[in-house]
Amino acid sequence: GENVEQHPSTLSVQEGDSAVIKCTYSDSASNYFPWYKQELGKRPQLIIDIRSNVGEKKDQRIAVTLNKTAKHFSLHITETQPEDSAVYFCAAGGAGGQNFVFGPGTRLSVLP
């Protein structure tokens, strides 16, 4: 089955700096890669996703890149703000109707 690794587990950045979170996956057939943000005690919420036929997708300050050959994808947050502080989860899957598997999460702290 699919296995997703995520790094780093914690990340601290200064407000206004960029943050990058990286994930790798094991199943080359996976074709859907969502990213979720979870604030403390709240539900995870989808912030961006990408499919295997696209190499990069951007939504305002958030972008995701996908390298299918290397089986890794990354989340980029630019001009970080304190409200970006949360736990971010990547996920991979979707092949043959299979559920996607979540990574272990990255706790991002944006320091004022």
Added chain:
Amino acid sequence: DGGITQSPKYLFRKEGQNVTLSCEQNLNHDAMYWYRQDPGQGLRLIYYSQIVNDFQKGDIAEGYSVSREKKESFPLTVTSAQKNPTAFYLCASSSRADQPQHFGDGTRLSIL
């Protein structure tokens, strides 16, 4: 998402007791999921259902049971066989396996 309702928000279980967590969705989604989240940890899949009257075990199904008698409902029972049930339980739904999952607000279960 307002489309997925989990209840109760907090639940306490006595030793040897079975408890049932409710999950209802009005998004007309075929697929529903139950995850367990321990403090500072990621999301672990307990059970999932891709269609009414059918469900499959996830990674940590032991000590849990589910039913899917209606499209909009996917209750989770935490049985007395689950010796360490204290966790945050999240229900999610999606139109199909390779589409974004929408989460409920979660139920926090503790042992009395």
